[in-house]
Amino acid sequence: MKAKIKITLKRGVLDPQGKAIEGALASLSFTGVDNVRQGKYIELEIDETDKTKAKAKVDAMCQKLLANTVIENYEVDLV
Amino acid sequence: MKAKIKITLKRGVLDPQGKAIEGALASLSFTGVDNVRQGKYIELEIDETDKTKAKAKVDAMCQKLLANTVIENYEVDLV
Incomplete structure (x- = not known):
């Protein structure tokens, strides 16, 4: 299963990277662009066929390592 | 419109950042995880109501600035 x-x-x-973009x-004359925010995107393959179990595992990974839940939100899609 | x-x-x-993750x-005992790839995720608001025009504008932004199309792919969702 892919997450x-x-x-x-x-x-x-505050998102200085987004502000820089x-x-x-x-400066490249793209006008009418606002509220740029940059985040991270991670794809991984997980050796689990049950969607609920896979979701729980990926949630644990996000909370323990991938996201800093004090300042970041995360969203998981399983396919 | 949001992109x-x-x-x-x-x-x-090669994706050394993915390998590090x-x-x-x-090392945190998450087993069965494979093929981790890290990318970037950008959200922005664009002052355009026509979906086709907005898509064209965001495509141009990706090609000129946001993505390095030699080594990167990009995917745009408009909502």
């Missing part, structure tokens, strides 16, 4: 994990900064947490886009 | 962009390394391109997961 696709999106890790994003929580609303209200926003500035770069403006 | 959600996933940027991933192309198949065959794989090693860290193994």
Whole structure:
């Protein structure tokens, strides 16, 4: 089973990387772009056929290692 | 309109960051995890109501700035 994990900064947490991208886009004359936020995207294969068990395992991975839950949210898609 | 962009390394391109995550997961006793790949995830708001135009604009941004199309693929979702 494949897990696709999106890790994003929580609303209200400053995102200097996103701000830098926003500035770069403006300097390349892309106008009307706002609220740029950069996060992480992780794909992994997990040796588990049961969706519930796989979800629980990936949740544990996110909480223990992949995301910093103080400042980040994560979203898991299993395919 | 909100654009959600996933940027991933192309198949065959070495991903040391993914390998590091794989090693860290193994050392935390998460077994059965394979093929970890790390990419980038960017969210932005675009001042455009027409989906086709917005897609074209975001594609241009990806090709010019956000993704390195020699080694990376990108995927755009508009919501």
